[in-house]
Amino acid sequence: ETGVTQTPRHLVMGMTNKKSLKCEQHLGHNAMYWYKQSAKKPLELMFVYNFKEQTENNSVPSRFSPECPNSSHLFLHLHTLQPEDSALYLCASSQDQGAWEAGELFFGEGSRLTVL
Amino acid sequence: AQSVTQPDIHITVSEGASLELRCNYSYGATPYLFWYVQSPGQGLQLLLKYFSGDTLVQGIKGFEAEFKRSQSSFNLRKPSVHWSDAAEYFCAVGARGTYKYIFGTGTRLKVLA
Numbered sequence: 205e206t207g208v209t210q211t212p213r214h215l216v217m218g219m220t221n222k223k224s225l226k227c228e229q230h231l232g233h234n235a236m237y238w239y240k241q242s243a244k245k246p247l248e249l250m251f252v253y254n255f256k257e258q259t260e261n262n263s264v265p266s267r268f269s270p271e272c273p274n275s276s277h278l279f280l281h282l283h284t285l286q287p288e289d290s291a292l293y294l295c296a297s298s299q300d301q302g303a304w305e306a307g308e309l310f311f312g313e314g315s316r317l318t319v320l
Numbered sequence: 321a322q323s324v325t326q327p328d329i330h331i332t333v334s335e336g337a338s339l340e341l342r343c344n345y346s347y348g349a350t351p352y353l354f355w356y357v358q359s360p361g362q363g364l365q366l367l368l369k370y371f372s373g374d375t376l377v378q379g380i381k382g383f384e385a386e387f388k389r390s391q392s393s394f395n396l397r398k399p400s401v402h403w404s405d406a407a408e409y410f411c412a413v414g415a416r417g418t419y420k421y422i423f424g425t426g427t428r429l430k431v432l433a
Contacts, residue, residue: 208363237419246423246425247410247423249420249422294364296364298419307371309366311356312363313363314363
């Protein structure tokens with residue numbers, strides 16, 4: 205079982221649909237992240253959760269709604285998206301030991317989203 | 321504000337040749353520095369990281385990187401490239417005390433047989 209699992213791997217949706225992306229980490233980490241990866245642009249941090257509490261919201265439009273029910277699961281709820289939201293959405297986790305000694309990110313394989 | 325610049329969008333090298341991928345960062349203090357690799361259709365995998373101490377760090381797959389504070393650089397190197405190294409490479413900066421990791425735009429590596 206891989207460390208960070210994302211489902212679905214591919215998603216096609218219309219602009220009026222509502223869908224969700226799911227992420228699960230099996231590493232015992234406390235922090236989970238959503239990143240957006242678009243062609244020719246740097247990875248964009250969207251949200252960060254630490255022990256289920258949201259610590260970062262990087263000015264993300266409200267059509268993206270995160271949910272973190274526990275430290276192992278993270279969702280990204282999608283509604284009324286735009287075609288420019290088509291991208292690879294990457295989930296990651298990290299372990300915060302207070303002193304930030306092991307802060308590297310562990311990524312899932314991503315969910316490729318296409319908005320028609 | 322912190323930022324990361326990877327000046328080379330594409331690099332092509334022959335198999336067996338040496339490789340250096342450039343990364344420059346802007347950060348007010350000593351940052352955490354990372355190199356990640358992404359193969360097509362995959363997520364990002366950590367190659368190596370610098371937190372403190374020895375400025376030359378060794379990573380997986382034979383990669384190494386050197387932190388040069390005076391040049392604000394963290395260049396990735398490999399003495400002999402293998403065809404399987406063809407991928408996209410990302411440099412990242414972590415701000416201490418936050419969860420904000422800033423990534424560069426990536427360098428796509430092509431390896432010629």
